[in-house]
Amino acid sequence: MKANLVQAINMALSQEMEKDKSIVLLGEDVGIDGGVFRVTEGLFQKYKDRVFDTPLAESGIVGSSIGLALNGLKPIPEIQFEGFLMPALDQIISHASRIRNRSRGMFNVPLVVRSPFGGGIKALEHHSDSPETYFIHTPGLKVVIPSRPYDAKGLLISAIRDPDPVIFFEPKKIYRAFKEEVPEKEYTIPLGKANIIKQGEDLTIITYGSWVRETLKAIKDSKYNIEVIDLRTLKPLDTKAILNSVSRTGRCIIVHEAPKTLGLASEIIALINEKELLSLEAPIQRVTGYDIVVPLPKLEKYYMPNIDRIKKAIDKVMSF
């Protein structure tokens, strides 16, 4: 069926819940209301005893999810907006990510924390952030960000079946931006595998989430033959895909909305320096958010990477 991102995620949740009775959903307004973005719409009606509207407490939501997971269930907590993950960071960083190691494999935490993330929807403060670095930086977590409905379904199913904690960020800007064919039959997309969206020889652009589409727009009429990699999983990173591509093109740009300092681009550049420095023909460029608080709607556009900035980076990299 043709589905947008919201519908694809909803389908994945519903189908997995049908199949695996140990899955429980919990979070603020995920039940009767169907979630503030309607991602869990209809699931409360279908799986009444496995969908829980919780009190307003993110540490409570994630901390209890850890307990649910330790006792054999598969919790999928929703944190309403990425900005409200912060009260749950203690549970995620101090426990979810460490329990397998702490118990020497006796316990594991098969938990998928879903949260809408990123800007571009003209929202209030704390509703437009890109905090993926905190999670990527934390040993023991996996981090997934789909860029399109088809991938969202396959990645979410893999995340649910993964035995370890996964942070699943949903780029809210593209929740309803476009539809594509999403098969109703079951399929998975493995975690840790990037997708080469477009092949090319001149330059590699690496990105993820809502920036995949913007990047494709930016290169539409480019005179260069550009390779575009959609990371899909930010951790574990598909280092092979990155290094293979850059070894061929010798040039690379990384695009993300998160602030520049210690954004994922920094890690990718370090990786290329370590393993593929001698293939480089030009310094790697980053097109990212600035090192500032995401501005409120009136000034938000000045924070965001944009097509112009991507084009300028292309010209720069190609000028060497």
Next chain:
Amino acid sequence: MPKEVIHQFNVEFLSVLDEKGKVDSKLMPKLNGENIKKMFELMKLTRILDEKALKLQREGRLGTYASCLGQEATHIGSAFALGKEDFVFPSFREQGVYLSRNIPIDQYLAYWKGDERGMKFTKDANIFTVSIPVGSHMLHAMGYSWACKIKKESRAVITYFGDGATSEGDFHEAMNFASVFEVPLVFICQNNQYAISLPVNKQTKAQTIAQKAIAYGMYGIRVDGNDVFAMYRATKEALERAKKGKPTLIEALTYRRGDHTTSDDSKKYRTDREVNQWKKKDPIDRLRNYMSSKKLWAQDYEDELDKKFNEEIDEAVKKMESLEAPKREEIFNYMYSELTDNLKEQQNEK
């Protein structure tokens, strides 16, 4: 060894003004006619601003907005008890409190239009910015009031939050700290009975929110939040107690008659019937009935107010909409006291 009762606690409910507009004269706080009219006017102004803001949002002239329809008495009654030097930490639905602190309407609207300049108040307004992460600001109020105590200032602090916020750990930490350090702080929970779609009876199994104070060795009281006199009285007493090092939790029982915000559709989780029942308990109607019985109100007085406030708000909207657009470089300017080299470079990048 017997099992015996070692402590017993009571939870009080305060109401002064009933739904018909009659007051309990023993509980009626000292307020003269001018004070009462001022309260009425602030409640009217709050309501008219709220209606206008919703309309602007529908027309695409304002961003996401959180209506306070039905909660005007909780705002005005409590804020009226504040001294000028006292300080306030609101959450995000306290239009009436901001108006009581004389925050310019154009500025307040500018914030909801997505302009940071809307939150830059003058220091003597003694009110803090909106805090969006639910519950987090109560600890700031705790620290602020603690500093009042350490510095031997004779000021007190109020913090406002919703019923949902009482589930966050920060609420409990702030309550405990406040009680342990005996700070001049008043916690005002606007129990408007919903946290987005979650009704308060699923938020907590406690019969009242007021009783949560007991566990912290603090005084807690439930107040009729649609009764401006009860709110005033309870807050006035709490502020006095606070200045003696005894914080209070006030649960203002009220009702959020609008959607959670303009992004919400409350029909998904509650009935019109329920909303209409609370319409009958409208705080402004109640005060009007009282004033009418005391000859403090006449139709032409209210017509005048409607006209004046509508004009005032239209003026403010005009001013807000003609405000010079903020500039790109500003997004870098307030990260630190001085721009770092890194930020300077990013600011100059075009």
